[in-house]
Amino acid sequence: MIEVRRPLLEVCGIKIHFPSQQNKGEIVKAVDGVSLELRHSEILGLVGESGCGKSTLARSILNLVPPTAGTVYLNGESIQTMSRSELKKARPAIQMIFQDPHASLNPRMTVFKTLAEPMLAHKLAAKETVKQAVVELMEKVGLAPRFMQKYPHEFSGGQRQRIAIARALALKPRLIIADEPVSALDVSVQAQILNLLAKLCAEERLSMIFITHDLSVVRHIAQRVAVMYLGRVVEEGTTHDVLKNPQHPYTQALISAVPVPDPIEERNRQRIILHGDPPSPLNPPAGCSFHPRCPIAEAQCQQQEPKLGNFHDNHRASCLLLQKKFVE
Amino acid sequence: MMSLLTVDNLATHFHTRAGIVRAVDGVSYSLEKGQTLGIVGESGSGKSVSCYSLLGLIPMPPGRIESGSAYFDGVDLLNASKDELRKIRGQRISMIFQDPMTALNPYMTIGAQLMEPLLLHRGLSKEAAAKRSIDMLEAVGIQDAEQRMNAHPHQFSGGMRQRVVIAMALITEPEILIADEPTTALDVTIQAQILELIKSLQEKNGMAVILITHDLGVIAGICDSVAVMYAGRLVEQATASSLFHSPRHPYTHALMKSLPSMNTDGKELYSIPGMPPDLTKPIEGCSFSARCEHAIEACRDDIHLHTIMLNHATACIRAQKGEL
Numbered sequence: 001m002i003e004v005r006r007p008l009l010e011v012c013g014i015k016i017h018f019p020s021q022q023n024k025g026e027i028v029k030a031v032d033g034v035s036l037e038l039r040h041s042e043i044l045g046l047v048g049e050s051g052c053g054k055s056t057l058a059r060s061i062l063n064l065v066p067p068t069a070g071t072v073y074l075n076g077e078s079i080q081t082m083s084r085s086e087l088k089k090a091r092p093a094i095q096m097i098f099q100d101p102h103a104s105l106n107p108r109m110t111v112f113k114t115l116a117e118p119m120l121a122h123k124l125a126a127k128e129t130v131k132q133a134v135v136e137l138m139e140k141v142g143l144a145p146r147f148m149q150k151y152p153h154e155f156s157g158g159q160r161q162r163i164a165i166a167r168a169l170a171l172k173p174r175l176i177i178a179d180e181p182v183s184a185l186d187v188s189v190q191a192q193i194l195n196l197l198a199k200l201c202a203e204e205r206l207s208m209i210f211i212t213h214d215l216s217v218v219r220h221i222a223q224r225v226a227v228m229y230l231g232r233v234v235e236e237g238t239t240h241d242v243l244k245n246p247q248h249p250y251t252q253a254l255i256s257a258v259p260v261p262d263p264i265e266e267r268n269r270q271r272i273i274l275h276g277d278p279p280s281p282l283n284p285p286a287g288c289s290f291h292p293r294c295p296i297a298e299a300q301c302q303q304q305e306p307k308l309g310n311f312h313d314n315h316r317a318s319c320l321l322l323q324k325k326f327v328e
Numbered sequence: 329m330m331s332l333l334t335v336d337n338l339a340t341h342f343h344t345r346a347g348i349v350r351a352v353d354g355v356s357y358s359l360e361k362g363q364t365l366g367i368v369g370e371s372g373s374g375k376s377v378s379c380y381s382l383l384g385l386i387p388m389p390p391g392r393i394e395s396g397s398a399y400f401d402g403v404d405l406l407n408a409s410k411d412e413l414r415k416i417r418g419q420r421i422s423m424i425f426q427d428p429m430t431a432l433n434p435y436m437t438i439g440a441q442l443m444e445p446l447l448l449h450r451g452l453s454k455e456a457a458a459k460r461s462i463d464m465l466e467a468v469g470i471q472d473a474e475q476r477m478n479a480h481p482h483q484f485s486g487g488m489r490q491r492v493v494i495a496m497a498l499i500t501e502p503e504i505l506i507a508d509e510p511t512t513a514l515d516v517t518i519q520a521q522i523l524e525l526i527k528s529l530q531e532k533n534g535m536a537v538i539l540i541t542h543d544l545g546v547i548a549g550i551c552d553s554v555a556v557m558y559a560g561r562l563v564e565q566a567t568a569s570s571l572f573h574s575p576r577h578p579y580t581h582a583l584m585k586s587l588p589s590m591n592t593d594g595k596e597l598y599s600i601p602g603m604p605p606d607l608t609k610p611i612e613g614c615s616f617s618a619r620c621e622h623a624i625e626a627c628r629d630d631i632h633l634h635t636i637m638l639n640h641a642t643a644c645i646r647a648q649k650g651e652l
Contacts (some may be wrong), residue, residue, distance in 0.1 A: 049516070049518075050486070050515055124632065187370065187587060188370065188582070188583065188599060190601075191587075194588065194597055198596070213515060216589060217588050219589075254516060255516060257516040259519075259520075259523075260585060261545045261589075263549075263569045263572050264550045273517075273521060273524055275521075277488065314544075
């Protein structure tokens with residue numbers, strides 16, 4: 001019998017607007033109507049360039065940035081309507097890993113303290129058993145337990161990221177939000193951390209939202225991908241579909257901009273070079289927000305706003321021309 | 329024929345309280361007119377220091393150039409006077425740094441910064457310098473260049489700022505451009521624009537480029553030859569196509585294997601065991617041997633870069649013997 005389960009996480013029509021600091025009265029639409037689903041033990045890659053709102057969206061899932069509109073459901077329960085004590089109980093289920101482990105670890109706390117504190121605070125371990133729990137955590141992420149009394153500055157970048165991962169795992173979460181966890185690392189260390197994250201997700205049956213600007217990393221770790229541009233999701237689907245058969249012109253350009261480490265292929269392939277910069281979210285263009293940079297934009301793109309439309313199983317894109325072609 | 333730039337056995341060490349850091353330890357390469365050389369390596373491998381040493385940009389102390397020579401068009405860079413170096417830096421060899429925010433002066437307008445080298449080194453009049461600056465801004469793809477001359481750096485986006493930095497570096501028509509991670513701080517779509525720009529300007533001016541990066545994909549796109557650095561030494565040097573298609577040093581090979589690729593659905597990524605060596609301790613023999621899966625007893629002996637086939641040199645003893 002197939003059991004119908006609600007997805008672990010449902011993000012419904014989230015909007016996050018900030019009042020502009022420079023121009024009084026104007027509004028920055030950092031996230032402008034995003035809906036996503038994350039199933040149990042699934043890794044979703046959230047891709048986009050700087051300023052597209054991917055981190056802000058992730059933060060609103062933990063209610064660190066309360067959304068202006070929309071709801072986040074965790075296991076079917078709305079996070080926004082929770083009371084503070086309910087939220088405290090729900091928080092261990094979602095943990096976060098940040099880009100720079102140098103900034104996200106407390107420099108004055110030893111590894112032991114960093115890992116023990118959340119477990120004690122949430123009563124997941126007693127004072128007597130916490131040491132054993134820390135040892136297990138450290139072994140899980142590939143750190144020797146004898147380094148327990150060391151401080152973050154005594155570790156290399158990759159090892160620090162391991163500590164940050166261990167801290168996220170300490171509360172036995174269901175969902176991990178990893179915001180550019182390997183962007184600050186060298187290639188060889190990046191590979192170690194990616195392998196570790198993939199292994200942990202499989203072993204612990206965790207779900208993960210993996211935020212990155214690097215498409216080759218996404219391809220490696222995620223089962224599904226959502227591509228964001230200027231506060232909206234422009235394409236979403238399985239990693240294979242989106243990367244092998246991108247539909248939205250922005251996704252196509254993004255993929256084509258990634259350099260290939262092969263001189264012959266790199267020099268001969270056709271590349272789409274986008275012109276200009278992404279527009280400011282203060283004053284997004286009318287119609288499709290990508291139209292000023294889009295190589296195939298038509299007149300209607302300047303007026304009509306595209307909606308995320310299904311055109312294949314679980315592969316959605318928001319482009320008017322694409323939808324028109326599909327209808328025909 | 330003499331090369332435009334010849335660096336021979338360069339060693340730059342930093343004398344710190346923690347000991348002598350051998351940041352660059354015997355590096356040699358040469359650069360021809362119009363050629364693009366890529367220097368790849370991970371953080372701390374000495375790729376930036378090896379270039380900064382040439383232009384007298386190493387803080388001394390704690391830095392010290394221990395040995396080696398560097399000749400640029402007949403000028404001995406390492407023994408040149410401050411004045412001579414300043415002239416070369418200003419107009420014949422230019423640099424682009426990674427972070428365009430810190431490379432620009434936040435208090436000066438873009439126009440003033442662009443005009444400065446022309447006024448100082450070329451002795452142009454203000455009007456002529458302004459005209460040339462506007463032309464240059466247009467050449468790097470900045471619209472409304474005339475109005476933008478009066479803007480300050482914070483009014484530009486990251487990609488735009490990097491364009492300004494490039495315009496500034498190229499305004500004196502240098503013979504060599506040293507670009508230190510010019511696109512690392514930028515988004516991929518902007519990176520593609522900037523690389524395209526460097527390539528087209530190079531075709532126009534025929535300048536030589538040294539591109540320092542950790543990104544093998546960027547190297548593949550624009551470099552003629554590549555030097556791979558590890559722990560302060562060159563471990564492999566070859567033409568781009570030779571290096572990518574048959575890497576002859578285990579480190580280069582491992583680096584390529586650990587890249588998450590766009591085209592292969594890898595299960596588990598290869599990762600190099602261990603960590604780069606501590607540069608404060610002298611390294612015996614091959615610096616990579618401690619992490620190398622092919623290491624043998626002989627790897628502890630002194631090792632030098634050797635040409636093993638046309639335009640391809642490696643510092644792996646086993647590759648030199650034809651065993652790998």
